[in-house]
Amino acid sequence: MDKCVLILAGGKGKRMKSDLPKVLHKVCGKEMINHVIDVMRKADFQDVNVVIGKGADQVKDATRDRNVTYSFQSEQLGTGHAVMCTKDFLKDKDGIVAIFAGDAPLISENTVKKFIDFHKKGKYKATLLTSILENPTGYGRIMRDSKGDVEKIVEHKDCTAEELKVKEVNAAMYCFDINILLNGLDKIENDNAQKEYYLTDMVEIFKASGEKVGAMPIDFEETLGVNSRVQLSEAEVIMRNRINEKHMENGVTIIDPVSTYIGEDVQIERDTIIYPGNVIEGKSIIKEGCILYPNSRISDSIISENVTIQSSVILQSKIGSNTTVGPFAYIRPESNIGNHVRVGDFVEIKKSTIGNNTKVSHLTYIGDAQVGSNCNFGCGTVVVNYDGRDKHKTIIGDNSFIGCNTNLVSPVEVDDNTYIAAGSTITEKVPEGSLAIARARQVIKKGWVSKKNLKK
Numbered sequence: 001m002d003k004c005v006l007i008l009a010g011g012k013g014k015r016m017k018s019d020l021p022k023v024l025h026k027v028c029g030k031e032m033i034n035h036v037i038d039v040m041r042k043a044d045f046q047d048v049n050v051v052i053g054k055g056a057d058q059v060k061d062a063t064r065d066r067n068v069t070y071s072f073q074s075e076q077l078g079t080g081h082a083v084m085c086t087k088d089f090l091k092d093k094d095g096i097v098a099i100f101a102g103d104a105p106l107i108s109e110n111t112v113k114k115f116i117d118f119h120k121k122g123k124y125k126a127t128l129l130t131s132i133l134e135n136p137t138g139y140g141r142i143m144r145d146s147k148g149d150v151e152k153i154v155e156h157k158d159c160t161a162e163e164l165k166v167k168e169v170n171a172a173m174y175c176f177d178i179n180i181l182l183n184g185l186d187k188i189e190n191d192n193a194q195k196e197y198y199l200t201d202m203v204e205i206f207k208a209s210g211e212k213v214g215a216m217p218i219d220f221e222e223t224l225g226v227n228s229r230v231q232l233s234e235a236e237v238i239m240r241n242r243i244n245e246k247h248m249e250n251g252v253t254i255i256d257p258v259s260t261y262i263g264e265d266v267q268i269e270r271d272t273i274i275y276p277g278n279v280i281e282g283k284s285i286i287k288e289g290c291i292l293y294p295n296s297r298i299s300d301s302i303i304s305e306n307v308t309i310q311s312s313v314i315l316q317s318k319i320g321s322n323t324t325v326g327p328f329a330y331i332r333p334e335s336n337i338g339n340h341v342r343v344g345d346f347v348e349i350k351k352s353t354i355g356n357n358t359k360v361s362h363l364t365y366i367g368d369a370q371v372g373s374n375c376n377f378g379c380g381t382v383v384v385n386y387d388g389r390d391k392h393k394t395i396i397g398d399n400s401f402i403g404c405n406t407n408l409v410s411p412v413e414v415d416d417n418t419y420i421a422a423g424s425t426i427t428e429k430v431p432e433g434s435l436a437i438a439r440a441r442q443v444i445k446k447g448w449v450s451k452k453n454l455k456k
């Protein structure tokens with residue numbers, strides 16, 4: 001018995017008014033299509049086939065690392081036509097195929113699992129998910145007969161005034177017996193308001209051949225299909241609430257969930273406190289006991305235990321435990337900051353390693369450098385890593401004291417246990433245990449002001 005899933009993602013998405021294919025618009029930092037694929041994986045679907053059409057290459061690109069196969073729909077003639085384009089994928093299979101829409105990212109793993117069980121236990125040949133919407137505008141309506149069985153689905157644009165009043169809608173999520181679906185597909189016609197081949201017509205086709213059709217109601221929030229930017233923002237709010245609630249249930253304090261933006265794949269450990277205005281993206285991991293004061297963006301980074309961050313940007317980097325970052329620090333990709341480090345205000349660190357207990361307290365740039373532990377950077381230090389053509393590396397040992405306003409012209413090495421005098425421009429290696437002074441000596445010209453008649 002095969003079990004596979006189709007995700008329809010070939011549509012034009014006209015109502016989005018966008019150059020980007022609709023299913024690539026992001027909800028909580030992740031493309032809608034990838035939300036749907038990830039949910040299918042969690043619900044134990046190994047065999048995932050995505051129907052692509054409009055923006056096919058872009059959709060392929062965005063789903064590249066998710067190990068799915070593709071069917072190509074060259075012309076967008078409707079959801080039924082999209083499924084016709086998967087015949088090659090389905091033809092040697094026997095069992096059940098689930099079909100979901102790439103523009104409905106709020107479906108949950110739990111509901112998908114229950115749905116498959118419902119389909120199997122009820123011995124249905126076709127099953128659909130439905131829900132009751134206060135405002136069903138735009139959705140296909142579920143028509144039931146006098147016994148309460150589903151009779152057919154009528155698209156919004158094809159509804160009579162009476163049918164428009166029906167509040168039960170089609171979620172565009174189905175489960176079919178593969179063979180019966182393949183036989184029925186050719187019977188779909190496009191004599192409707194949109195001149196499209198509707199997948200929804202399969203319900204009537206199944207009924208006409210006497211097959212058992214089931215319908216399982218789900219929460220309206222899981223049904224939301226995104227056709228416009230307004231619906232995109234509605235999906236964002238629902239998903240954000242779900243994510244924030246999950247973290248709060250796991251022991252994270254979120255002071256103001258409405259203004260806290262956490263991506264779906266972010267992990268946060270207990271007793272971390274998150275103040276308003278934080279954006280945590282990608283595959284970031286925030287360990288126990290951190291305090292994220294307001295207004296930081298943390299993307300694809302690992303923040304170890306008991307770190308404090310305020311008003312800073314951290315990208316693709318690792319921050320060691322008990323370190324403090326900010327306010328107003330910028331930690332750029334591939335940086336590895338040690339434990340008990342201080343990265344203070346207006347400090348930028350790029351592609352550099354900083355050892356434990358080192359302090360970079362203010363107004364400093366460190367790029368392409370390897371810095372040891374227990375160092376102290378004076379205010380205004382600049383690692384001069386770029387000569388106008390190439391980037392070079394700077395290596396600083398342990399226990400170095402870098403005086404204020406030092407330039408370290410790369411490539412250059414500063415050994416362990418060294419001092420650099422404030423205002424130095426270092427171009428040569430500073431050997432272990434030494435003091436380097438690289439600045440002009442001070443000259444005093446006594447009485448110069450009155451000699452020049454400049455006294456005020």
Ligand code: UD1
Pocket residue numbers: 008009010011012023051053073075076077078079080081082101102103104138139140141153155169170171172197198199200223224225226227
């Ligand atoms: C569809 C359903 C409607 C349901 C609603 C729920 C049909 C005819 N209607 O309407 O009953 O209430 O979803 O959200 O199925 N697609 C393709 N190729 C196409 C057309 C669409 O791959 O030729 C894909 C789209 O990319 C999208 C999905 O199918 O991901 C749904 O298509 P869309 O045009 O948004 O359908 P709705 O009008 O929302």
Ligand code: CA
Pocket residue numbers: 101103225226227
């Ligand atoms: Ca839709």
